[in-house]
Amino acid sequence: MTIEELIARRDKLFGRGAPLFYKEPIHLERGEGVWLFDVDGRRYLDMYNNIPVVGHCNQRVVEAIAKQAATLNIHSRYLHTAILDYAERLLDLHSEQIDNIIFACTGTEANEIAMQMARLATGGQGFICTDATYHGNSTLVGSLTRAPRRGRQDIHAIPFPQMYRPIKDGLSGEQLADVYLDEVASAISDFAAEGVRFAGIILCPILANEGLPNIPPTFMARAAKMVRDAGGLVIIDEVQAGFCRTGNWWGYQLAGVEPDIVTMGKPMGNGLPLAACAARSDLIEKYRTESQYFNTFSSSPVHAAAGMAVLDEIDDRNLMVQVTQVGEYLLGELQKISQHTDQIGDVRGFGMFLGVEWVKDKASSEPDMGGAIDISNRLKDKGVLVSNDGVFLNVIKIRPPLVFDRSHADIFLTAFKETMADIGA
Amino acid sequence: MTIEELIARRDKLFGRGAPLFYKEPIHLERGEGVWLFDVDGRRYLDMYNNIPVVGHCNQRVVEAIAKQAATLNIHSRYLHTAILDYAERLLDLHSEQIDNIIFACTGTEANEIAMQMARLATGGQGFICTDATYHGNSTLVGSLTRAPRRGRQDIHAIPFPQMYRPIKDGLSGEQLADVYLDEVASAISDFAAEGVRFAGIILCPILANEGLPNIPPTFMARAAKMVRDAGGLVIIDEVQAGFCRTGNWWGYQLAGVEPDIVTMGKPMGNGLPLAACAARSDLIEKYRTESQYFNTFSSSPVHAAAGMAVLDEIDDRNLMVQVTQVGEYLLGELQKISQHTDQIGDVRGFGMFLGVEWVKDKASSEPDMGGAIDISNRLKDKGVLVSNDGVFLNVIKIRPPLVFDRSHADIFLTAFKETMADIGA
Numbered sequence: 001m002t003i004e005e006l007i008a009r010r011d012k013l014f015g016r017g018a019p020l021f022y023k024e025p026i027h028l029e030r031g032e033g034v035w036l037f038d039v040d041g042r043r044y045l046d047m048y049n050n051i052p053v054v055g056h057c058n059q060r061v062v063e064a065i066a067k068q069a070a071t072l073n074i075h076s077r078y079l080h081t082a083i084l085d086y087a088e089r090l091l092d093l094h095s096e097q098i099d100n101i102i103f104a105c106t107g108t109e110a111n112e113i114a115m116q117m118a119r120l121a122t123g124g125q126g127f128i129c130t131d132a133t134y135h136g137n138s139t140l141v142g143s144l145t146r147a148p149r150r151g152r153q154d155i156h157a158i159p160f161p162q163m164y165r166p167i168k169d170g171l172s173g174e175q176l177a178d179v180y181l182d183e184v185a186s187a188i189s190d191f192a193a194e195g196v197r198f199a200g201i202i203l204c205p206i207l208a209n210e211g212l213p214n215i216p217p218t219f220m221a222r223a224a225k226m227v228r229d230a231g232g233l234v235i236i237d238e239v240q241a242g243f244c245r246t247g248n249w250w251g252y253q254l255a256g257v258e259p260d261i262v263t264m265g266k267p268m269g270n271g272l273p274l275a276a277c278a279a280r281s282d283l284i285e286k287y288r289t290e291s292q293y294f295n296t297f298s299s300s301p302v303h304a305a306a307g308m309a310v311l312d313e314i315d316d317r318n319l320m321v322q323v324t325q326v327g328e329y330l331l332g333e334l335q336k337i338s339q340h341t342d343q344i345g346d347v348r349g350f351g352m353f354l355g356v357e358w359v360k361d362k363a364s365s366e367p368d369m370g371g372a373i374d375i376s377n378r379l380k381d382k383g384v385l386v387s388n389d390g391v392f393l394n395v396i397k398i399r400p401p402l403v404f405d406r407s408h409a410d411i412f413l414t415a416f417k418e419t420m421a422d423i424g425a
Numbered sequence: 426m427t428i429e430e431l432i433a434r435r436d437k438l439f440g441r442g443a444p445l446f447y448k449e450p451i452h453l454e455r456g457e458g459v460w461l462f463d464v465d466g467r468r469y470l471d472m473y474n475n476i477p478v479v480g481h482c483n484q485r486v487v488e489a490i491a492k493q494a495a496t497l498n499i500h501s502r503y504l505h506t507a508i509l510d511y512a513e514r515l516l517d518l519h520s521e522q523i524d525n526i527i528f529a530c531t532g533t534e535a536n537e538i539a540m541q542m543a544r545l546a547t548g549g550q551g552f553i554c555t556d557a558t559y560h561g562n563s564t565l566v567g568s569l570t571r572a573p574r575r576g577r578q579d580i581h582a583i584p585f586p587q588m589y590r591p592i593k594d595g596l597s598g599e600q601l602a603d604v605y606l607d608e609v610a611s612a613i614s615d616f617a618a619e620g621v622r623f624a625g626i627i628l629c630p631i632l633a634n635e636g637l638p639n640i641p642p643t644f645m646a647r648a649a650k651m652v653r654d655a656g657g658l659v660i661i662d663e664v665q666a667g668f669c670r671t672g673n674w675w676g677y678q679l680a681g682v683e684p685d686i687v688t689m690g691k692p693m694g695n696g697l698p699l700a701a702c703a704a705r706s707d708l709i710e711k712y713r714t715e716s717q718y719f720n721t722f723s724s725s726p727v728h729a730a731a732g733m734a735v736l737d738e739i740d741d742r743n744l745m746v747q748v749t750q751v752g753e754y755l756l757g758e759l760q761k762i763s764q765h766t767d768q769i770g771d772v773r774g775f776g777m778f779l780g781v782e783w784v785k786d787k788a789s790s791e792p793d794m795g796g797a798i799d800i801s802n803r804l805k806d807k808g809v810l811v812s813n814d815g816v817f818l819n820v821i822k823i824r825p826p827l828v829f830d831r832s833h834a835d836i837f838l839t840a841f842k843e844t845m846a847d848i849g850a
Contacts, residue, residue, distance in 0.1 A: 006504050013512040014724075015525045015706055017713030019502050027504040031497045049499070051721065057495050066491035070482050072456045073696040074474070077444050079431050079452040087438040100440040105530045105698040106722060112563045137718055138537045139565040266721060271498040273530040273698040273722040281440055288442030293562055296476065296691060297531060297698040299439075 003027060021387060023377050031056030034404050036385065045384045045411055047400040050353075053243055053267035054313035055403040061270045061309040068305035076103075076299035086304040089311060091278060093249050095258055100284035103298040105273040107239035107265030108136030113277040114261045115140060115202065117287040118233040124197030125153070128187045128227070130160035132391035134209040135202060135237055144202065153196055156187040160391075162213030164346045164357065165365065177216035184223050188230045200233035200260070205251030208240040211390025212355040212397075214348050220257040233283070234258070239265035239275070240353075244314055244402060247324035247351035254350055269306040273297070319402045327351040330398070330409045337417065341425050343371060352404060355389070356396040367392035375419060382415040428452060446812060448802050456481030459829050461810065470809045470836055472825040475778075478668055478692035479738035480828040486695045486734040493730035501528075501724035511729040514736060516703060518674050520683055525709035528723040530698040532664035532690030533561030538702040539686045540565060540627065542712040543658040549622030550578070553612045553652070555585035557816035559634040560627060560662055569627065578621055581612040585816075587638030589771045589782060590790065602641035609648050613655045625658035625685070630676030633665040636815025637780040637822075639773050645682040658708075659683070664690035664700070665778075669739055669827060672749035672776035679775055694731040698722070744827045752776040755823070755834045762842065766850050768796060777829060780814070781821040792817035800844060807840040 001009070003024060010018065026044065030037040033055040036044045046056065054061060068082070076083065087101050104110045119125060129135070129144040136142065147157040159167050161180040168179050184201070191198045201223065207213055224234045236259035241251025245267070248254045252262065261283060265275035275298075287293065297303075314320065331347065331354055338344035338356070345359035358372035359365050372394040376386050389397040400408070426434070428449060435443065451469065455462040458480040461469045471481065479486060493507075501508065512526050529535045544550060554560070554569040561567060572582040584592050586605040593604050609626070616623045626648065632638055649659045661684035666676025670692070673679045677687065686708060690700035700723075712718065722728075739745065756772065756779055763769035763781075770784035783797035784790050797819040801811050814822040825833070 001506075003504065006506070006509075009509055010504070013509055013516065013526060015527070015709035015713045017710060017717075018527075019717065019719050020504070021502040025502075025504050027506075028497055028499060029505075031499060036497075036499070036503075051500070052498070057498065059495070062491060062494045065494060066487060069487045069490060069696065070484070072453055072461075073477070073482065074453060074456060074461070075476070077446040077450075078461075079428065079435070079445070079450050080454075081426075081431070081452075084431075084434055084438055091438065101438060102440070102443075106534065106720070109531065109533065109563070116564060137716070137720070138534070138563040139541060140563065142716075271494065271722070271725070271727065284440035285442060288440045291562070291567075292442075292444065294444050295531070295533075295562070297696070300696070302696065 022380050026380070034401050034408050043383060044380070045408060047398050047404070047412055048385045048387050049401060050240060050245065050399045051266045051271055052401050054270055054310055054317070054319070055401050058270055058313060060313055061306055064305040064309035065272060065302060068302045071301070073300055073302045075296055077294070080301050082301045082304035082308070083299050086307045089308070090276070094262065094278060097280050098259065098262055098278045100281040101276050101278040102284060102293065103303060104275045104277065104295050105297050106136070106275050107263065108138050108141050109295065110239070110263035110265055110275040110277045111135045111141045111202070111237060112138050113287070113293065114235045114263050115199070116291060117261060117277070117279060117283050118200045118235060120287055120290050121283050122197065122199045122231060122233060124199035124232070126191040126196040126198045127155050128184060128201040129155065129157055130203070130207065130210055131157040132160050132210040133204065150190060153194065156190060158183040158187055160207055160210040160213065161215050161219045162210070163216060164213055173216045174218065177219040177222060180216060180219055181222055181226060184226050188226070198230050198232045200235055201227045202235040202237060204237045204241060205255035205257060206241045206246060206350065206353065208353065209389060211357070211395040212349050212353060215255070220255040224257045233260040235261045235263065237263050239263060243267040243310070244320045244323050245351055245353050247320060247327060249320070268310065269303065270310050272303070272306040274303050274307055314402070317403065322405065323351040323402050326404060326406050326409055327354070329406060330354060330412070333409070333413050337420065341420055343368065343425050349398070352400055352402055354398040356398070357390070358394045358396060367394040369393045372396050374423070378419045378422065379415055382418065384412055384415045447805050451805070459826050459833050468808060469805070470833060472823050472829070472837055473810045473812050474826060475665060475670065475824050476691045476696050477826050479695055479735055479742070479744070480826050483695055483738060485738055486731055489730040489734035490697060490727060493727045496726070498725055498727045500721055502719070505726050507726045507729035507733070508724050511732045514733070515701070519687065519703060522705050523684065523687055523703045525706040526701055526703040527709060527718060528728060529700045529702065529720050530722050531561070531700050532688065533563050533566050534720065535664070535688040535690055535700040535702045536560045536566045536627070536662060537563050538712070538718065539660045539688050540624070541716060542686060542702070542704060542708050543625045543660060545711055545715050546708050547622065547624045547656060547658060549624035549657070551616040551621040551623045552580050553609060553626040554580065554582055555628070555632065555635055556582040557585050557635040558629065575615060578619065581615060583608040583612055585632055585635040585638065586640050586644045587635070588641060589638055598641045599643065602644040602647060605641060605644055606647055606651060609651050613651070623655050623657045625660055626652045627660040627662060629662045629666060630680035630682060631666045631671060631775065631778065633778070634814060636782070636820040637774050637778060640680070645680040649682045658685040660686045660688065662688050664688060668692040668735070669745045669748050670776055670778050672745060672752060674745070693735065694728065695735050697728070697731040699728050699732055739827070742828065747830065748776040748827050751829060751831050751834055752779070754831060755779060755837070758834070758838050762845065766845055768793065768850050774823070777825055777827055779823040781823070782815070783819045783821060792819040794818045797821050799848070803844045803847060804840055807843065809837055809840045
């Protein structure tokens with residue numbers, strides 16, 4: 001079957017509009033470590049996928065899942081110990097105040113729990129988010145996606161804080177933080193003026209979907225204080241930032257902000273649908289009591305086995321250190337390339353999550369979505385998988401499995417440099 | 426660790442209020458077919474769990490998951506064929522108009538998609554559900570749980586249709602259907618009066634959470650027509666009723682109603698978080714286009730492998746026939762016991778889903794929740810697992826894995842008769 005026939009078959013079954021990557025999508029057959037192989041045996045260096053954090057088809061995780069699924073796979077209204085061991089180990093990795101946990105299957109579900117929990121605890125309805133975020137696809141969580149600044153009763157978006165295309169030019173980082181904090185203050189006072197009780201703020205600590213901007217220093221910590229002073233709670237969404245992605249266990253450690261509620265997802269089970277919402281025990285207990293929350297598939301022994309194997313792999317392979325070292329190398333090399341490439345407006349990021357801001361030229365810094373998409377397609381043709389993100393879809397997103405090492409970085413850098421040469425950049 | 430110590434540890438990590446079964450919960454270690462084993466090696470006949478539909482730790486499903494997870498486990502923005510084969514096979518089992526599908530991870534997610542889809546297609550917001558239903562735990566879907574008759578703008582609940590405690594006494598089935606249909610009509614006209622555009626109705630075709638009542642014949646089909654005549658769509662939630670549970674592939678076949686949108690979940694992956702929303706292609710396409718729905722973990726090759734293995738097992742083991750035969754035997758025997766047991770008000774159900782309505786006495790038919798809970802605990806002590814459900818929690822719910830055979834039924838019947846003798850019923 002040709003790619004075209006496959007797409008036609010897919011449209012017929014899934015409905016047209018189911019998202020696909022690349023001008024000519026790839027038909028995959030096999031994955032291993034940082035590599036994906038298509039049905040013709042062609043291999044691709046995966047620099048996009050953040051779910052298989054300890055590598056595609058990681059043997060330890062697969063064996064843990066298979067062994068447990070062959071032994072016991074059951075919901076949590078019976079007792080079993082493995083999920084308690086896992087909960088304990090995971091909570092130990094968090095700040096001290098984060099001492100209770102509810103497991104779920106997807107990031108959407110975890111963020112639903114978090115928002116419902118904040119509403120119950122505060123008695124409020126109003127949430128602040130950024131204007132270019134994504135936290136999931138349920139009706140409530142999905143209402144955060146590209147939310148308007150005002151216009152909804154319960155959601156007020158603020159312009160996402162950034163240094164590259166700041167809301168005002170010519171300001172220092174500290175001054176910029178002030179300007180963005182004014183937006184938070186104004187959203188809070190608008191809620192008050194509208195008679196909507198404030199529930200809190202929900203933020204990805206590295207603003208991944210916003211395009212991974214450099215955030216004005218002090219913004220996060222000061223925003224959290226402002227929210228708490230107004231009676232709200234701070235929800236930190238670690239679905240993308242968590243599990244050593246940034247070279248820290250959690251994005252909130254990098255961002256210098258303490259969450260009241262923290263959500264986790266994607267990499268947690270290396271591909272098994274596993275997510276969680278952790279929080280202070282008083283918040284969890286109130287939520288449990290009032291909602292009687294139960295999730296059929298979650299908190300199972302299989303959830304525990306997969307989650308535990310992922311933590312074991314991260315620890316035993318010393319991935320946090322590798323992420324920092326390889327990430328710094330990659331960032332440094334990309335910054336070098338950027339110096340003589342006028343279309344690279346900015347290179348930024350942390351650990352194994354980097355963004356290359358593709359622009360018409362450095363002087364105008366005008367976003368060039370078409371150019372960024374062209375780079376992705378060209379890199380794919382050279383056997384390297386990346387994608388585009390950010391509010392203008394012009395940020396080339398580099399986010400490989402964490403087992404990505406320096407030799408892989410060099411393969412990518414060669415392909416990237418060739419691509420720059422091919423387009424005369 | 427004692428059970429008490431384990432519960433204390435669980436409360437400390439999960440927060441008090443995380444639901445547990447039984448006065449003395451059981452600590453499980455292993456599952457096999459219809460059997461669960463605790464850490465002391467004690468075995469329990471599982472007559473409750475509807476997820477491991479082809480048996481706990483089914484070897485074929487476990488091997489399919491393990492093999493695929495070791496080969497490729499990736500999201501659906503790349504092409505792979507297994508998920509298309511699975512989609513095709515699953516859609517072939519449905520009515521002809523149900524020809525497109527969106528996979529998700531949980532029933533909650535599938536029902537979120539269904540409700541959002543109905544809203545987009547109709548331009549409406551208003552949904553009808555029953556007053557004792559459960560369709561999931563997100564903010565929108567969770568608002569259907571024990572929804573009030575009126576009082577919310579967007580959700581109107583109707584008294585769930587039933588023959589055992591009908592809304593009016595002394596009526597024939599057809600007359601009762603009329604009375605309940607008046608409730609549907611009144612909900613629809615209330616939406617109109619309130620200026621809320623009507624989106625549709627969402628129903629479990631066997632009203633499982635309502636207590637599996639005998640539904641007045643013709644109600645379902647006529648309610649569906651009434652909803653469509655008013656511009657609404659019919660969402661049928663097969664999360665509990667589907668996959669041969671009733672001796673039919675789908676509950677809507679038993680109920681004699683055609684869905685516009687149908688959701689599936691629990692048994693789909695025999696324990697892997699796998700769910701779906703299937704519908705007419707025009708509805709799916711509109712939804713895909715307007716929502717850009719994407720689910721990180723769903724539509725993966727591992728989803729396909731698990732789902733396909735479940736269908737293979739149901740087919741190869743001829744489970745649909747077994748469900749009907751063993752179910753009829755079990756129902757007949759329970760009805761015999763009921764004749765000389767004054768506390769059994771009603772015995773009903775279909776296939777491998779039966780309910781025993783526990784009451785103070787037949788004459789009053791007063792619900793006896795405490796008695797039903799006591800029976801569950803006593804059966805557990807005899808090595809048989811059931812639970813309670815229904816609006817009064819007085820319906821003993823019998824819902825074993827479908828691989829349950831006549832010899833298992835006899836083990837249960839012996840334990841049940843002993844329990845009746847023990848309590849002098």
